[in-house]
Amino acid sequence: xxxxxxxxxxxxxxxxxxxxxxxxxxxxxxxxxxxxxxxxxxxxxxxxxxxxxxxxxxxxxxxxxxxxxxxxxxxxxxxxxxxxxxxxxxxxxxxxxxxxxxxxxxxxxxxxxxxxxxxxxxxxxxxxxxxxxxxxxxxxxxxxxxxxxxxxxxxxxxxxxxxxxxxxxxxxxxxxxxxxxxxxxxxxxxxxxxxxxxxxxxxxxxxxxxxxxxxxxxxxxxxxxxxxxxxxxxxxxxxxxxxxxxxxxxxxxxxxxxxxxxxxxxxxxxxxxxxxxxxxxxxxxxxxxxxxxxxxxxxxxxxxxxxxxxxxxxxxxxxxxxxxxxxxxxxxxxxxxxxxxxxxxxxxxxxxxxxxxxxxxxxxxxxxxxxxxxxxxxxxxxxxxxxxxxxxxxxxxxxxxxxxxxxxx
Amino acid sequence: xxxxxxxxxxxxxxxxxxxxxxxxxxxxxxxxxxxxxxxxxxxxxxxxxxxxxxxxxxxxxxxxxxxxxxxxxxxxxxxxxxxxxxxxxxxxxxxxxxxxxxxxxxxxxxxxxxxxxxxxxxxxxxxxxxxxxxxxxxxxxxxxxxxxxxxxxxxxxxxxxxxxxxxxxxxxxxxxxxxxxxxxxxxxxxxxxxxxxxxxxxxxxxxxxxxxxxxxxxxxxxxxxxxxxxxxxxxxxxxxxxxxxxxxxxxxxxxxxxxxxxxxxxxxxxxxxxxxxxxxxxxxxxxxxxxxxxxxxxxxxxxxxxxxxxxxxxxxxxxxxxxxxxxxxxxxxxxxxxxxxxxxxxxxxxxxxxxxxxxxxxxxxxxxxxxxxxxxxxxxxxxxxxxxxxxxxxxxxxxxxxxxxxxxx
Numbered sequence: 108x109x110x111x112x113x114x115x116x117x118x119x120x121x122x123x124x125x126x127x128x129x130x131x132x133x134x135x136x137x138x139x140x141x142x143x144x145x146x147x148x149x150x151x152x153x154x155x156x157x158x159x160x161x162x163x164x165x166x167x168x169x170x171x172x173x174x175x176x177x178x179x180x181x182x183x184x185x186x187x188x189x190x191x192x193x194x195x196x197x198x199x200x201x202x203x204x205x206x207x208x209x210x211x212x213x214x215x216x217x218x219x220x221x222x223x224x225x226x227x228x229x230x231x232x233x234x235x236x237x238x239x240x241x242x243x244x245x246x247x248x249x250x251x252x253x254x255x256x257x258x259x260x261x262x263x264x265x266x267x268x269x270x271x272x273x274x275x276x277x278x279x280x281x282x283x284x285x286x287x288x289x290x291x292x293x294x295x296x297x298x299x300x301x302x303x304x305x306x307x308x309x310x311x312x313x314x315x316x317x318x319x320x321x322x323x324x325x326x327x328x329x330x331x332x333x334x335x336x337x338x339x340x341x342x343x344x345x346x347x348x349x350x351x352x353x354x355x356x357x358x359x360x361x362x363x364x365x366x367x368x369x370x371x372x373x374x375x376x377x378x379x380x381x382x383x384x385x386x387x388x389x390x391x392x393x394x395x396x397x398x399x400x401x402x403x404x405x406x407x408x409x410x411x412x413x414x415x416x417x418x419x420x421x422x423x424x425x426x427x428x429x430x431x432x433x434x435x436x437x438x439x440x441x442x443x444x445x446x447x448x449x450x451x452x453x454x455x456x457x458x459x460x461x462x463x464x465x466x467x468x469x470x471x472x473x474x475x476x477x478x479x480x481x482x483x484x485x486x487x488x489x490x491x492x493x494x495x496x497x498x499x500x501x502x503x504x505x506x507x508x509x510x511x512x513x514x515x516x
Numbered sequence: 517x518x519x520x521x522x523x524x525x526x527x528x529x530x531x532x533x534x535x536x537x538x539x540x541x542x543x544x545x546x547x548x549x550x551x552x553x554x555x556x557x558x559x560x561x562x563x564x565x566x567x568x569x570x571x572x573x574x575x576x577x578x579x580x581x582x583x584x585x586x587x588x589x590x591x592x593x594x595x596x597x598x599x600x601x602x603x604x605x606x607x608x609x610x611x612x613x614x615x616x617x618x619x620x621x622x623x624x625x626x627x628x629x630x631x632x633x634x635x636x637x638x639x640x641x642x643x644x645x646x647x648x649x650x651x652x653x654x655x656x657x658x659x660x661x662x663x664x665x666x667x668x669x670x671x672x673x674x675x676x677x678x679x680x681x682x683x684x685x686x687x688x689x690x691x692x693x694x695x696x697x698x699x700x701x702x703x704x705x706x707x708x709x710x711x712x713x714x715x716x717x718x719x720x721x722x723x724x725x726x727x728x729x730x731x732x733x734x735x736x737x738x739x740x741x742x743x744x745x746x747x748x749x750x751x752x753x754x755x756x757x758x759x760x761x762x763x764x765x766x767x768x769x770x771x772x773x774x775x776x777x778x779x780x781x782x783x784x785x786x787x788x789x790x791x792x793x794x795x796x797x798x799x800x801x802x803x804x805x806x807x808x809x810x811x812x813x814x815x816x817x818x819x820x821x822x823x824x825x826x827x828x829x830x831x832x833x834x835x836x837x838x839x840x841x842x843x844x845x846x847x848x849x850x851x852x853x854x855x856x857x858x859x860x861x862x863x864x865x866x867x868x869x870x871x872x873x874x875x876x877x878x879x880x881x882x883x884x885x886x887x888x889x890x891x892x893x894x895x896x897x898x899x900x901x902x903x904x905x906x907x908x909x910x911x912x913x914x915x916x917x918x919x920x921x922x923x924x925x
Binding site for chain 2: 294295296297298301313315317327328329330331332333334336339341342344345346348349352362363364365366367368369370371372375376377378379380381387388389391458459460461483485486
């Protein structure tokens with residue numbers, strides 16, 4: 108039985124948070140100095156465990172066990188959002204390191220190979236899920252050539268060059284090398300906290316379908332244009348957002364979410380009736396049938412809004428993701444381990460946020476577990492998780508890893 | 517009976533449109549070279565009629581008759597919106613000139629004094645209705661010192677200096693000098709066109725009450741935050757705009773208008789639930805009792821939205837204008853003249869747009885007439901009015917002016 112070292116885990120997590128420390132969180136954008144220092148530090152730690160460690164051409168760090176036996180890949184992403192939390196991504200990376208350390212020092216686990224991994228740029232400084240997309244072969248050179256930093260405009264190629272990664276080959280998924288991939292992550296929501304559970308066994312990672320809605324009305328004088336003849340694009344946008352919120356509950360799934368994140372009225376002057384409005388809208392669910400129902404209803408509500416407003420409306424789906432299904436046997440292994448360490452304190456749940464596991468799941472079996480986020484806060488430097496939950500999550504992960512590797516689930 | 521010279525009117529209108537010509541419209545921002553050239557040209561024309569012409573410290577141009585008898589002030593504003601129409605303001609200015617010319621050459625009208633006027637910056641390049649606000653004493657030096665150009669940021673004082681107006685005194689309304697003020701303007705809406713009328717007799721100029729609504733919700737992750745616990749400031753803003761549009765008809769007046777011109781969601785990212793929204797909203801009506809009913813209803817709907825959304829909402833009235841009542845005798849004079857020249861082709865109506873007449877009406881009796889805008893278009897270089905309507909409007913104005921002055925209405 109692998110018994111993790113709780114003190115070592117917590118001190119390593121805090122040590123890792125020194126890379127780009129910001130208040131009680133971190134500021135560690137992808138390929139920046141702090142990010143690259145943290146990746147080279149990981150390579151050192153992997154090597155000290157006797158692993159064959161390397162960084163690939165997009166910054167992913169791997170620690171391969173020196174064995175012909177298939178290993179279990181464990182990790183998450185190492186960089187952070189700007190001025191954000193210390194655990195988002197980093198926790199899963201350090202869990203991978205701690206499980207590898209524990210297995211290396213546990214007699215009956217030394218033959219169970221753990222391959223820790225740290226993905227790059229899950230957090231979209233350049234490309235969302237860059238590292239895991241590259242790993243599964245979903246990212247071509249043209250996209251890498253075109254990418255720029257969303258905040259600074261720096262070209263990705265320049266950032267990679269400055270990070271010393273130009274000419275370094277990318278590493279692609281080799282399913283014969285690994286049994287599968289397990290990722291631990293903070294929940295980033297308040298679901299676990301709200302129902303008093305400590306471990307979330309992830310069933311799937313929701314797909315995101317994203318839309319751009321462009322509404323064309325007639326721009327006119329807000330004083331001289333009678334209400335009866337107006338074609339107010341801004342009001343039509345507001346009507347659509349409200350209609351969606353009123354009518355989606357009729358067809359959505361239990362944990363579907365939808366968000367109107369942006370709504371722009373043009374010209375945006377107090378005395379001019381908006382002639383044009385642009386809306387960014389997204390839906391998320393783990394079930395593609397539910398997503399399709401929401402999509403169909405959206406088309407219907409756009410049509411209703413068009414008829415009611417007299418405005419032209421174009422609806423464009425700009426992203427259509429696929430849900431990432433977590434492996435059933437991996438889910439069971441995580442659940443058994445959770446039941447042992449906190450009986451009744453775990454729950455199956457989908458992930459509403461994207462994670463590297465949804466990409467890796469395209470190439471091999473994958474599993475995920477969540478620990479609670481205090482107050483549901485993430486992407487902010489106040490993000491945190493109770494120490495006891497941090498320790499519990501890693502122990503559950505270690506036990507599940509043993510189960511998976513020993514019983515070849 | 518004054519008979520205007522239709523050919524001279526139309527050619528003078530076209531000549532005036534050469535100052536800052538842009539496509540079929542004009543680009544003549546306040547105090548720019550073209551605007552100042554047009555004002556100095558007006559002074560020349562006024563002088564050629566024997567008038568005592570001067571430009572005041574904010575660019576208003578007056579042509580005072582050399583008589584002790586009280587004159588009728590006739591005009592509008594000379595500058596244009598950026599890249600806008602050739603008639604908005606300019607038409608009323610040239611009508612004033614044409615009526616003065618006609619009276620000067622009409623034997624039985626030579627003793628009826630017409631004082632043409634051209635106001636400055638009604639179009640808000642620096643301060644909305646700047647010239648007429650200055651004239652009625654509603655603009656202090658501190659406001660002039662602080663004003664900057666809305667498009668270029670140039671300080672008003674610098675613009676006045678470059679225009680050669682520094683040190684020139686401002687002219688203030690002297691009610692003993694004038695019988696009153698009459699302004700002709702394009703309608704800027706489609707009401708006249710829609711009911712097949714050619715002259716609008718303005719009953720009053722609506723007041724504008726303007727609001728800033730700030731909605732504070734909770735910014736959160738659009739994937740991990742369940743619908744049930746969201747406090748979506750953007751959705752609350754949309755709900756408020758729709759509620760207003762659904763419920764204002766219960767209490768508004770026949771020609772009330774309301775407009776949500778701007779709606780800003782923050783941070784405006786597709787995967788983040790908006791934590792803050794800001795809305796600019798305005799109402800217009802000619803009746804302060806109706807405005808008060810709309811104001812009360814707005815407060816009620818803000819409260820309903822607050823309760824339904826769980827968001828905090830602050831409602832701030834940032835402008836509370838007063839309606840400008842047009843003089844009843846002046847209305848009758850315009851109506852009689854219109855009935856003579858186009859029987860049944862005129863209608864009484866409020867003005868939904870602001871005009872210099874609403875300011876001048878605070879100091880003396882005032883009247884206004886509208887001619888149709890083709891397609892209701894204004895503030896755009898395609899703005900236009902049929903030549904026949906341009907001629908008719910000026911003739912009606914001339915006859916009404918004679919009526920007012922001869923009968924001392």
